[in-house]
Amino acid sequence: MAKVSTASISRALNDPDKVSKTTRERIEKAIDALGYTPHFGGRVLAMSRTNTVGAIIPSMANAMFASGLQAFQEVLAEAGVNMLVASTGYDPQQELRQIKSLMARGADGLLLIGSERPPQTRDFLMKRHVPYVLSWCFKPGDDQLCVGFDNHQAAYDATSQVLAKGHRRIAMICGVRAGNDRAQDRYDGVRTAIEDFGAPAALVQVCEAKYRLEYGAEAFAAIMSGNRAATAVICGNDVLAAGALMRARDLGIDVPGQVSLIGFDDIGLASVVTPPLATVRVPQIEMGRHAARVLLARLSGGTQPESVQLPADFIHRASLAAPPD
Amino acid sequence: MAKVSTASISRALNDPDKVSKTTRERIEKAIDALGYTPHFGGRVLAMSRTNTVGAIIPSMANAMFASGLQAFQEVLAEAGVNMLVASTGYDPQQELRQIKSLMARGADGLLLIGSERPPQTRDFLMKRHVPYVLSWCFKPGDDQLCVGFDNHQAAYDATSQVLAKGHRRIAMICGVRAGNDRAQDRYDGVRTAIEDFGAPAALVQVCEAKYRLEYGAEAFAAIMSGNRAATAVICGNDVLAAGALMRARDLGIDVPGQVSLIGFDDIGLASVVTPPLATVRVPQIEMGRHAARVLLARLSGGTQPESVQLPADFIHRASLAAPPD
Numbered sequence: 001m002a003k004v005s006t007a008s009i010s011r012a013l014n015d016p017d018k019v020s021k022t023t024r025e026r027i028e029k030a031i032d033a034l035g036y037t038p039h040f041g042g043r044v045l046a047m048s049r050t051n052t053v054g055a056i057i058p059s060m061a062n063a064m065f066a067s068g069l070q071a072f073q074e075v076l077a078e079a080g081v082n083m084l085v086a087s088t089g090y091d092p093q094q095e096l097r098q099i100k101s102l103m104a105r106g107a108d109g110l111l112l113i114g115s116e117r118p119p120q121t122r123d124f125l126m127k128r129h130v131p132y133v134l135s136w137c138f139k140p141g142d143d144q145l146c147v148g149f150d151n152h153q154a155a156y157d158a159t160s161q162v163l164a165k166g167h168r169r170i171a172m173i174c175g176v177r178a179g180n181d182r183a184q185d186r187y188d189g190v191r192t193a194i195e196d197f198g199a200p201a202a203l204v205q206v207c208e209a210k211y212r213l214e215y216g217a218e219a220f221a222a223i224m225s226g227n228r229a230a231t232a233v234i235c236g237n238d239v240l241a242a243g244a245l246m247r248a249r250d251l252g253i254d255v256p257g258q259v260s261l262i263g264f265d266d267i268g269l270a271s272v273v274t275p276p277l278a279t280v281r282v283p284q285i286e287m288g289r290h291a292a293r294v295l296l297a298r299l300s301g302g303t304q305p306e307s308v309q310l311p312a313d314f315i316h317r318a319s320l321a322a323p324p325d
Numbered sequence: 326m327a328k329v330s331t332a333s334i335s336r337a338l339n340d341p342d343k344v345s346k347t348t349r350e351r352i353e354k355a356i357d358a359l360g361y362t363p364h365f366g367g368r369v370l371a372m373s374r375t376n377t378v379g380a381i382i383p384s385m386a387n388a389m390f391a392s393g394l395q396a397f398q399e400v401l402a403e404a405g406v407n408m409l410v411a412s413t414g415y416d417p418q419q420e421l422r423q424i425k426s427l428m429a430r431g432a433d434g435l436l437l438i439g440s441e442r443p444p445q446t447r448d449f450l451m452k453r454h455v456p457y458v459l460s461w462c463f464k465p466g467d468d469q470l471c472v473g474f475d476n477h478q479a480a481y482d483a484t485s486q487v488l489a490k491g492h493r494r495i496a497m498i499c500g501v502r503a504g505n506d507r508a509q510d511r512y513d514g515v516r517t518a519i520e521d522f523g524a525p526a527a528l529v530q531v532c533e534a535k536y537r538l539e540y541g542a543e544a545f546a547a548i549m550s551g552n553r554a555a556t557a558v559i560c561g562n563d564v565l566a567a568g569a570l571m572r573a574r575d576l577g578i579d580v581p582g583q584v585s586l587i588g589f590d591d592i593g594l595a596s597v598v599t600p601p602l603a604t605v606r607v608p609q610i611e612m613g614r615h616a617a618r619v620l621l622a623r624l625s626g627g628t629q630p631e632s633v634q635l636p637a638d639f640i641h642r643a644s645l646a647a648p649p650d
Contacts, residue, residue, distance in 0.1 A: 052426065060398070060410070061391040070386045073412065082426050085385070085410040087398065101377065101407055105430040213593045242597045249599065268538045272567045274574065274599035 002030035034127060052082045053295060054102035055111040058090045058180070062211060063267040064237070064284055065113070068135070071288030072111060079296050081108075092179050096121045103130060109299050111135060111291055115142050116181040133295045135287050137182055138309045145298065146307040147291040151182045154280045154312040155189025155234075155264070161278075161314050162232050162262060163197050166322045170194060171205040171230035173219040173240045183236055186264060190234050204228040209240055216243025217250075224253060231259060231323035238263035238270045241277050245319070256321035266315055275318035283310040327355035359452060377407045378620060379427035380436040383415045383505070387536060388592040389562070389609055390438070393460070396613030397436060404621055406433075417504050421446045428455060434624050436460060436616055440467050441506040458620045460612050462507055463634045470623065471632040472616040476507045479605045479637035480514025480559075480589070486603075486639050487557050487587060488522050491647045495519060496530040496555035498544040498565045508561055511589060515559055529553040534565055541568025542575075549578060556584055556648035563588035563595045566602050570644070581646035591640055600643035608635040 002009065004023055012019045012027045019027075053076055057065045073083045084107065086098040095117065102110060109131035125132060138148040162170060172190050175183035187206070194203045205228050209215035216239060223230060235241035241263035248255045255261050255275060263270050263279035270277040290308050297305040327334065329348055337344045337352045344352075378401055382390045398408045409432065411423040420442065427435060434456035450457060463473040487495060497515050500508035512531070519528045530553050534540035541564060548555060560566035566588030573580045580586050580600060588595050588604035595602040615633050622630040 052430070059395070060385075061388070061395045063386070063388055063391075066386040066388075066391060070384070070412075073385070082423070083411065084427075084430075085412075086408065087395075087410075098407070102409075105377070105409075213597065239593075242593075246597050268564075268567075269594055269597065272538065272571050272594065272598055 001034065002026045050106040050108055051080055052084060052105075052107050053109050053111065053299075054098075054107035055083055055085045056095060056098045056102070057085065057087050057113050059211070060085075060087050062239070063269065064265045064282060065136075067267070068284040068288040068291075071285040072292045073288075075289050075292035076296070079292075081296065090176065090179055092118050092121065096124065099124065099130070103128065109133075109295050111295060113137075114181045115139055115144060115146065131295070131298045133291050133298065135291045136282075137185070138307070142307075144307075145294065145305065147287055147294050147310070148308075149283060149287070149310050149312040151185035151312075152189040152192075154282075154314075155186040156193040157189075158262060158264070158280050158314050159190045159193035159234060160197075161316070162234060162260070162320065163193065163201055165232075165260070165320060167232040167260065168201045168323075169204045169228065169230050169232075170201070171207075171223045171228070171233045172203060173207050173209055173216060173223070173233060173235045173244060175211055175236035175240070176208055186236055204230050209236075211237055211239050213239055213243035213246065216240035217247035218243075220244035220247045221251065224248075224251065224259070232262065232320070233259060234262045234264075236264060238265045238267050238277060238279055241279070241319075242269050242273055245273055245275075245277070256319055258324055260321055260323070261319045263319075270315075271317070278317045278320035279315050281313050281315050283312060286310055326359065327352045375431040375433055376405060377409060377430075377432050378434050378436065378624075379423075379430075379432035380408055380410045381420060381423045381427065382410065382412050382438050384536070385410075385412050387564070388594065389590045389607060390461075392592070393609040393613040393616075396610040397617045398613075400614050400617035401621070404617075406621065415501065415504055417443050417446065421449065424449065424455070428453065434458075434620050436620060438462075439506045440464055440469060440471065456620070456623045458616050458623065460616045461607075462510070463632070467632075469632075470619065470630065472612055472619050472635070473633075474608060474612070474635050474637040476510035476637075477514040477517075479607075479639075480511040481518040482514075483587060483589070483605050483639050484515045484518035484559060485522075486641070487559060487585070487645065488518065488526055490557075490585070490645060492557040492585065493526045493648075494529045494553065494555050494557075495526070496532075496548045496553070496558045497528060498532050498534055498541060498548070498558060498560045498569060500536055500561035500565070501533055511561055529555050534561075536562055536564050538564055538568035538571065541565035542572035543568075545569035545572045546576065549573075549576065549584070557587065557645070558584060559587045559589075561589060563590045563592050563602060563604055566604070566644075567594050567598050570598055570600075570602070581644055583649060585646055585648070586644045588644075595640075596642070603642045603645035604640050606638050606640050608637060611635055 012024050088095040113136045115137045134146040135148050138150045174187040177184040194201050207219035209219040263277040266279045266281040270279045294305045337349050413420040438461045440462045459471040460473050463475045499512045502509040532544035534544040588602040591604045591606040595604045619630045
């Protein structure tokens, strides 16, 4: 495609100063168009699988991904397959770099989190025929192989439970939505449930916060200092809710007496705090296990596996009660 | 060394059925003796660094490693170096497999946790001249490059604080010590501090538990159901302490009114639970950052870096109080 010899391509990749700028640019253009990645050891890889799978997650510092990965890895290990993990910091460009890096290091396939990514990344996955499975999401109608749950539906159901308790003025601390379809879907689920319920129910305030305790605490303080008087705060995950709870304790605000708090994920933290957090149980372990089985099936080359939707149930705990009179 | 042609070695590695059993065994013996790992793309690697570093941690599902790795990765990223993570499940054999796998995939260097490993692993690291840095530990006199803190000293100091509060009957829930020098050092530190204090102070009970909430809860129930009447329970990490606290709540045992609880690590959980956990602040972020800088310096080939010892301070919080009268 670049109309140059393979030797020139090799030089352009390994020793670019020895190739003219014109040639190098032609080669780079072809590389982009074809989605090519230099293969460390192409000969060995062409002969056999490396029995290594890559998992690319948004953040190492999130207990939810951690326990899912642990389960994913255990099933892979039973099949003699090794796992390498890379993280993206919720940055789509960093995700693409990690995908290329893991494929260049001979990963047989990938686990990716969430279903939406930039066209450039989708193109690369398609052109390189990367075997991958998505997790932590399940969107009806998505044509990608996926093992997860419906974030929108789960948030909708949780909000319905909050409304059923009698709450009408609801606030939300949601995760950063840009580049995170799970955070966006959770927000949309909360909003839609309140809209569907109709007046006098209202989403009185929305704060966006990174998934860290201190940001949950700050957002909660901001919500409580306003005059919109939310009686329930739904949080984008348990870390945000635990941060909110910590700040409530510091401010002398009674949970759930004055305000109810609702988390999402059901990480260990949720049942350890006082009061324990009402939350959505994300099937972390089951997702990890199923995702491994589905990816192994895809790599085996036999009958191609189907997407798997798992349930995400609302867990009633003491942080959710009826609103004060 | 195996007295065979390179072609035979290549066949033995890539297509073993084509090589006689005797030859194969001779080759495997030489491979073991020399610590050789097949190099995916040896030619490319011989020419240049891959700008990828491997981090091999005991468990993905531990918030403490997660935040340290996040910091480690951030410093690497500033230098244009990528990180791949693998985990061992606290199994020394699995650690050796991960070391070999990451080196075979072209890692320039490694971050390893803890300082003690089987001779086979030490041999491999030495013979292959693997550039590595140890973290989460610091042992006076250790000749390995290390960025960490002294687990024994930190546990000794924490126990001294518990004794200073007036506790004389102390129990410990410690992590699994086999193959985990940090857990062993923490246990030794607690034991030694109590011995140095002398009678009537006594370590009345020791339970070993995996680092999970439910095992901490179980161990706490076992300790409280005995008749040794500990007034303080020192835990090998915060997860165990949080599990103990959760069980105390379920059993109606007042912390710290009836029994004090002490954690280790100061993960986010420690300040979120009620009462907040007295604990040892492990310098997770600083360790991650320093470890990255030291490893990068080692890889740069300039002046070789020195080991770095960081402080691990005791944090007083409400879960530690004077014993009941």
